[in-house]
Amino acid sequence: GNSVTQMEGPVTLSEEAFLTINCTYTATGYPSLFWYVQYPGEGLQLLLKATKADDKGSNKGFEATYRKETTSFHLEKGSVQVSDSAVYFCALLYSSASKIIFGSGTRLSIRP
Amino acid sequence: NAGVTQTPKFQVLKTGQSMTLQCAQDMNHNSMYWYRQDPGMGLRLIYYSASEGTTDKGEVPNGYNVSRLNKREFSLRLESAAPSQTSVYFCASSDGLTGGELFFGEGSRLTVL
Numbered sequence: 001g002n003s004v005t006q007m008e009g010p011v012t013l014s015e016e017a018f019l020t021i022n023c024t025y026t027a028t029g030y031p032s033l034f035w036y037v038q039y040p041g042e043g044l045q046l047l048l049k050a051t052k053a054d055d056k057g058s059n060k061g062f063e064a065t066y067r068k069e070t071t072s073f074h075l076e077k078g079s080v081q082v083s084d085s086a087v088y089f090c091a092l093l094y095s096s097a098s099k100i101i102f103g104s105g106t107r108l109s110i111r112p
Numbered sequence: 113n114a115g116v117t118q119t120p121k122f123q124v125l126k127t128g129q130s131m132t133l134q135c136a137q138d139m140n141h142n143s144m145y146w147y148r149q150d151p152g153m154g155l156r157l158i159y160y161s162a163s164e165g166t167t168d169k170g171e172v173p174n175g176y177n178v179s180r181l182n183k184r185e186f187s188l189r190l191e192s193a194a195p196s197q198t199s200v201y202f203c204a205s206s207d208g209l210t211g212g213e214l215f216f217g218e219g220s221r222l223t224v225l
Contacts, residue, residue, distance in 0.1 A: 036214075043116070043202055043216030044155070089154060099145070099170065100214060104154035 002027045006090045006103035013080055014111050021075040021106050023064075023090035031092040033057075033066050033073040034100070038087040047075075047088070082110045114138050118203050118217035125193045125224045133188040133220050135203030143206045144186035145170075145214065146178060148199040155202065161186055193224045 007022040025033065032051045036044040048057030053068035062077045073090060090103040116137045125131055137144065142163045147155040147170075157170030159178040167178050175197060177189045186205075190197060200221050204214040 034213075041218075043204075043218050044214070045216065046213045049213070099157060099160055101157075102147075102155040104152060 002031070002092065002094050002101055004090050004092055004101055004103035006088075006106055008104070009087075009107040010109055011106060012109045012111065015082055016079045017110075019075070019077040019080045019084075019108070021088055021090075021108070023073045023075065023103060025071050025073065025090075025092050027071075027092055027094055029094065030068075031094045033064070034091040034093070035062070035064055035073070035075050036089040036091060036102070038089065038105070040086070044089060080108075080110050082112055084108060085110045116203055116205055116215050116217035118201075118220050120220060121218065122221050123223070125190075125222065127194060127224060129193050130189065130191050131193065131222075132190075133201055133203070133222075134185070135187065135217060136185045137203075137205040137215070138184065139205060139207075139215065140183070141205035141207050141215070142183070144180065145204045145206075146176075146186070146188045147202045147204065148172065149202060149219070150199050158188065158201075190222075193222075195224045198222060198224045 003026045034049045035047040037047045038044045048059040050057040050066035056065045064075045087105045087107045089105045093100045119134045145160040146158040156172045161167045161180040164183045179187045200219045203217045
């Protein structure tokens with residue numbers, strides 16, 4: 001079936017470090033892929049998305065590229081800030097079922 | 113900008129009690145969803161409503177019922193609460209997922225003793 005697997009956390013980095021959060025997926029067809037972010041005490045909000053192979057989604061300095069050959073959608077940022085501390089969720093949409101499947105989430109903590 | 117509004121934000125129940133979580137959206141979205149969030153398990157879909165008048169089961173529907181009251185409102189009911197239903201519940205809406213973006217409420221923390 002369709003599923004999303006992302007690296008377990010927590011991930012703790014120093015400010016200005018390089019960030020990678022791995023995400024791989026299993027799906028039939030051509031799903032759309034997403035990263036959502038959840039700041040403390042809030043609901044999730046969309047960070048970026050990619051709808052077809054080789055698309056790159058980007059927002060707030062974060063990037064992720066849809067790699068069909070490796071079924072991956074890794075999240076990267078070149079220089080993290082304390083304000084990036086949050087839980088990050090990888091997700092996929094398989095349109096035939098009209099619903100989004102989420103990974104288990106990765107908690108990111110940034111030290112000043 | 114209200115977006116998606118959930119009530120209540122916090123609730124403590126005893127085993128066997130019933131309650132309803134309310135959700136309303138003001139974005140004229142067709143689709144609405146209920147998720148639960150548990151540590152280490154991410155978000156799991158309980159029920160969804162692709163359009164007004166329809167509802168479908170998600171991954172973990174047992175112990176829950178839903179009502180799509182109108183286009184704006186989508187409620188989640190626990191008829192006989194169990195400790196395993198202790199969780200944070202999120203309501204979300206979308207414009208049919210053509211763009212893929214879900215808009216989430218702030219969550220409702222439920223504890224069942």
